[in-house]
Amino acid sequence: MLAYAIRRFGQSVFVLVLMSFLVFIGVYAIGDPIELLVNPQADEVERVRAAAALGLDRPFLAQYWVFLKGAASGDLGRSFVYNEPALTLILDKLPATIELAFVAMVMAIGLGIPLGLLAGLKPDSFIGRAIMAGSILGFSLPTFWVGLVLIMVFSVQLGWLPSNGRGETMMVAGLPVSFLTADGLAHLAMPAVNLALFKLSLLIRLTRAGTREAVLQDYVKFARAKGLSQGRVIGVHVLKNILIPIVTVIGLELGSVIAFAIVTESIFAWPGSGKLLIDSINQLDRPVIVAYLLVIVTLFIVINFVVDVLYSLLDPRVRLGGAAASH
Amino acid sequence: MSGGPLLQVDGLRMHFFTKAGVVKAVDDVSFTVGRGEILGLVGESGSGKSMTGYSILGLVDPPGRVVEGRIVFDGTDLTRLDPAAWRGIRGNRIAMIFQDPMMTLNPVLRIDTQIVEAVQAHSGVSRESALARAREALVRVGIASPDERLRAYPHQFSGGMRQRVAIAIALVNGPDLIIADEPTTALDVTIQGQILFEMQKVCRESGTALLWITHDLSVVAGLADKVCVMYAGRFVESGPVADILDRPLHPYSRGLIDSVPARNERGQPLRQIPGMTPSLLSLGPGCPFRERCSSATPRCAESPEVTEPSPGRRLRCFHPAR
Numbered sequence: 001m002l003a004y005a006i007r008r009f010g011q012s013v014f015v016l017v018l019m020s021f022l023v024f025i026g027v028y029a030i031g032d033p034i035e036l037l038v039n040p041q042a043d044e045v046e047r048v049r050a051a052a053a054l055g056l057d058r059p060f061l062a063q064y065w066v067f068l069k070g071a072a073s074g075d076l077g078r079s080f081v082y083n084e085p086a087l088t089l090i091l092d093k094l095p096a097t098i099e100l101a102f103v104a105m106v107m108a109i110g111l112g113i114p115l116g117l118l119a120g121l122k123p124d125s126f127i128g129r130a131i132m133a134g135s136i137l138g139f140s141l142p143t144f145w146v147g148l149v150l151i152m153v154f155s156v157q158l159g160w161l162p163s164n165g166r167g168e169t170m171m172v173a174g175l176p177v178s179f180l181t182a183d184g185l186a187h188l189a190m191p192a193v194n195l196a197l198f199k200l201s202l203l204i205r206l207t208r209a210g211t212r213e214a215v216l217q218d219y220v221k222f223a224r225a226k227g228l229s230q231g232r233v234i235g236v237h238v239l240k241n242i243l244i245p246i247v248t249v250i251g252l253e254l255g256s257v258i259a260f261a262i263v264t265e266s267i268f269a270w271p272g273s274g275k276l277l278i279d280s281i282n283q284l285d286r287p288v289i290v291a292y293l294l295v296i297v298t299l300f301i302v303i304n305f306v307v308d309v310l311y312s313l314l315d316p317r318v319r320l321g322g323a324a325a326s327h
Numbered sequence: 328m329s330g331g332p333l334l335q336v337d338g339l340r341m342h343f344f345t346k347a348g349v350v351k352a353v354d355d356v357s358f359t360v361g362r363g364e365i366l367g368l369v370g371e372s373g374s375g376k377s378m379t380g381y382s383i384l385g386l387v388d389p390p391g392r393v394v395e396g397r398i399v400f401d402g403t404d405l406t407r408l409d410p411a412a413w414r415g416i417r418g419n420r421i422a423m424i425f426q427d428p429m430m431t432l433n434p435v436l437r438i439d440t441q442i443v444e445a446v447q448a449h450s451g452v453s454r455e456s457a458l459a460r461a462r463e464a465l466v467r468v469g470i471a472s473p474d475e476r477l478r479a480y481p482h483q484f485s486g487g488m489r490q491r492v493a494i495a496i497a498l499v500n501g502p503d504l505i506i507a508d509e510p511t512t513a514l515d516v517t518i519q520g521q522i523l524f525e526m527q528k529v530c531r532e533s534g535t536a537l538l539w540i541t542h543d544l545s546v547v548a549g550l551a552d553k554v555c556v557m558y559a560g561r562f563v564e565s566g567p568v569a570d571i572l573d574r575p576l577h578p579y580s581r582g583l584i585d586s587v588p589a590r591n592e593r594g595q596p597l598r599q600i601p602g603m604t605p606s607l608l609s610l611g612p613g614c615p616f617r618e619r620c621s622s623a624t625p626r627c628a629e630s631p632e633v634t635e636p637s638p639g640r641r642l643r644c645f646h647p648a649r
Contacts (some may be wrong), residue, residue, distance in 0.1 A: 087640045218430035224386055225425075226445040226496065227418030236444075315435055316480035 005305075006166070012301045020071070020295050023290050024064050032056070033080055033284040054080055067290070068265035076294065077287030086291035090273055094295065095175045096166060097265065097272030101257040103179060103192040108199035109250060116207020117234065123212060129202060138201030147194045147267035154190060162187050191268040195261055201255050208247055210242030217241075244314050251307035259296040328623065331402065332359040333536050334383070334504055339396035341375075341382045350607045352391065353379040354560040357633070357641075360504065360553075365530065365537040367568065369544060369583070373604055375560035376540045380506045383538075384423055419449040426509040428490035432481040438492055439477040445496050447527035463485055464495035487518035491525070498529060505530070506538045511546065522625035523550060544587055546591040548572055556580045558607055559615035562633065566640035576636060576647040580622045612646070622646040 038050050051057045055066060070077060077089045121133040155163035167187030169176035178184030214220060215238060223237045262274030273292065280288040312318045341353035353375040360366045370376045381387050383398055385405065398405040402420065402635070405413060417423075425431045434442060442461035443454060465473035468491040490510055497505050505636050507526070511519040517620055527550060539551060547554055547568060555565040564577040568595075575581040582600040592643065602619035614620070617627040624646065631645045 218425050218427060219433040221386060222423075222425055222431040222493070222496075223433065225384055225417055225423040227414050227416070227448045228444060228446070229414070232444065232448075236436070237433050241433070288354075317434065317482050 008301075010129050012298075013035055015301070016297055017068070020067070020290055020294060021064065023293055024067070024286070027139060027284060027286045027289055028060055031284060033286065036283055037080055067287075071294075076291035077254060079280075079285050079288050081283050081285045081288075083260060086287040087295075089276065089288060090295055093271065093276045095177075095271040096270060097258055097261055097274060099177055099179065100191055100195060100265070100270055101254065101273060103188055104195035104251065104257060104261075105199065105254050106195040107192060108203055108253075112200045112203025113207050116204040117211050117239070119204065120208040120211025121215065121234070123208075132208070133238075135201040135204040137199045139205075141197075143194060143198065144267060145265050146197060147190075147264060150194055151267070161190050163190070165208065166271055191264050191270050194268070195257060195264045199257065202249065202253065203246065204263045206246055207242060211238060214238045214241050240314065244311065247307055247310050247314065251303045251310075254294075255300040255303045258299060283312065330467060331399070333364075333613045334360040334538070335397070335399040336379070337385065337397040337399065339379065339382060339393065341378055341387060341391060341393045344390040344392065345608075347397045348608050351560050351610065352537055352607060353382060353603070355396075356555075356557060356560075357396075358553075358562070358565055360536050360557040362503070362537055363530070363534040363536055364553065365527075365539060367547035367554045368538060368540045368557065369542065369547055369554055370557035370563075371542055371604055373559075373607070374557045376557050377508050378541075378560075379447040380423065380508050380538065380540050383506060384417050384421060385410070386417075386423075395424065417450065417501075418445055418497075419500045420502050421504045421506065422492070422500070423506040424493050424497050424508065424510045427513045428486050428493055428510075429513070432489055432494050434481055436480075438479055439479070442477070442492075442496055445499055449500055460499055461495075464499040465492070467498060467529060468492075468495045469521075470495070472647070473571045487514055487522065490514060490518075490522055494522070494526065494529075498533075498535075500579045501533065504533060505536065506537045506540070508540045509542070512541070512543070517648060519546075526550075544572070546582060556583070559610060561605055561615055562641075562643055563616075564640070564642040566637075570637075574648075576640070576642050577616075578622050578646070578648065579616045581648055583617075584634070622648075 033054075034047055034056060037054075038047050042050075048057070055063060058066070067077060074087075074096040075085070078084060079086050079089055083224055084090060115131050119128040151163045154161040165187055166176075166178045168181040168183035168185065169178050170180045170184070171177075172180065178188050216279050220233060223233045228237075260274070261270075261272060262278060264270065265272045265274040266278070276288065277286075277292050280292065336359070337357050339353055339356045340351065342351055343350040348450040356375070358366065368376045368379065374580070378387065378391070382393050383400075383405070385408075387393060393406055400416065401441050405416065408416075436603055439458060439461060442464065443457040445452075445454060446457040446460055460478060462473045465476060470476055470488065470491055476484075476492075481492075484492065486624060494510070510526075511522050514522060523546065526537070529535070529629070538552075539547065541547060549630075551568045553565065554568050554571045556563040556571070556579065558579050564571065564575070572584060573579060575584055579600070585598045586600060588597055601620055605615055605618065612630050614623070616629060617623040620627070626645050631643050633641055633643050636642050
């Protein structure tokens with residue numbers, strides 16, 4: 001297990017370095033940030049001075065080397081635009097996004113798995129068909145459109161829910177969170193539903209497919225032949241087997257929800273990190289773009305590691321590190 | 328306890344109501360199993376023998392349904408029980424073992440979990456005493472170092488060992504009847520012999536009756552007290568094992584026995600029953616075997632009644648072999 005963790009860590013560092021290099025090339029190729037940062041009326045002397053101050057006068061590889069040296073000591077550079085450390089900017093915005101993503105995932109999991117089980121156990125019933133029809137809608141309607149319709153109905157027509165912002169927040173462990181206040185919950189409800197809808201549909205379909213396959217297995221029939229209650233057969237024998245693919249997808253989706261909640265954040269003006277990324281790309285604010293992607297990749301690496309550990313807990317045939325487990 | 332046989336299946340019909348039509352998987356099957364008795368239920372694939380077993384346990388999945396007949400177990404008609412009461416009998420007084428041991432144990436649950444849950448489903452004993460019973464059951468089916476085995480997962484066992492575990496699970500509540508659905512078919516011959524021996528020994532010791540579902544007459548010959556032959560979902564003939572094997576009356580039973588390769592016919596072409604099993608979907612009235620039967624006459628288009636040619640033997644045929 002320890003050897004496995006160390007090897008994973010080594011691979012992760014390699015991925016981070018490679019990724020930062022590719023982003024560097026990408027941003028370098030798009031254009032010169034000086035064009036956007038310096039007043040168009042400024043003279044050449046002013047431009048050269050600005051480029052030198054930001055280190056942009058040096059050759060590309062030298063710039064990357066400066067970045068790498070800084071990154072090794074935890075300094076991911078300062079934003080060209082805000083003149084603040086890039087990491088601080090991101091960590092200020094990220095908690096709001098993470099909160100939104102977690103609430104959305106909890107909704108998707110809490111509803112998706114039970115509904116998927118129900119649809120899988122009774123595929124031909126009215127309720128089973130209704131769940132599947134609903135999941136097709138959740139799958140195919142574009143996120144931005146659903147968001148706009150939600151605002152139209154619940155904010156404009158009914159006036160029940162606020163359409164933008166985080167609302168009142170409460171400090172928990174030094175971070176502001178919305179879900180503990182009534183006003184914050186009201187603000188959180190629509191963006192979370194909007195973000196959860198696609199994941200919910202995905203989980204319903206995944207759970208249903210797994211359930212339909214599992215209930216035909218001999219071990220389910222054998223469990224019933226033992227005289228176990230229906231609840232134990234479904235809740236233990238079926239669920240534990242179908243959880244393996246579900247956990248994988250939840251892990252991947254959690255990462256992507258945090259990284260790419262941009263559309264939902266834009267529609268509901270949720271003050272998260274998605275908007276920061278879009279602004280930074282528009283302004284070629286390279287340190288923020290690179291730092292943001294490094295944070296996201298780190299997040300993915302951590303989530304994948306957790307998923308791998310969960311795997312080995314769920315499925316005894318999986319042993320981390322590839323050690324043979326048979327007797 | 329009542330004075331009658333332990334299990335009496337009477338005129339059982341189990342049909343599948345599919346979109347293509349009604350499939351009569353089990354169509355008028357009757358037999359009895361006495362206490363401690365071993366009945367071999369014999370037939371080809373698709374003859375409805377497994378479905379008969381599932382019907383007795385109430386494990387038939389929709390669109391299948393028991394439409395007629397009685398399943399009297401120890402004086403109680405199981406078909407009249409509510410689902411909860413039937414569940415109380417499953418795994419407790421009637422246990423079942425399946426064909427493929429690689430598939431019957433849940434791959435993600437430890438052996439102790441899978442045995443203990445079977446005990447605790449039927450009695451409110453503590454986990455400790457349930458574990459003690461699990462350990463005891465493993466010892467009875469000949470599993471060495473049971474404490475270590477209890478903490479293992481199914482993938483750490485061979486096929487034969489897994490089937491022993493399944494048998495231990497079936498035995499753990501001390502059932503009166505075990506329904507064994509071809510439990511040795513998927514195993515290689517030496518393991519098959521061991522499992523048969525263990526099953527026979529354990530059942531004799533504890534007085535457990537066995538309903539042994541198989542297509543393999545040589546297994547039945549060594550194991551069973553009585554035989555019941557099925558064909559295309561219907562009862563064909565039944566009687567003591569020696570009588571059926573020595574003097575089969577129904578042409579189908581005779582064909583089945585002749586199909587077993589014999590040692591003194593080395594080099595001869597193997598014998599077989601001509602033709603194929605009919606589709607259960609299009610099966611009309613009359614004897615289902617008449618298309619493949621050398622003794623068939625126009626009369627066979629009607630369904631023959633069950634007769635009793637000699638005490639203890641029952642037969643459904645107009646033209647029994649003499």
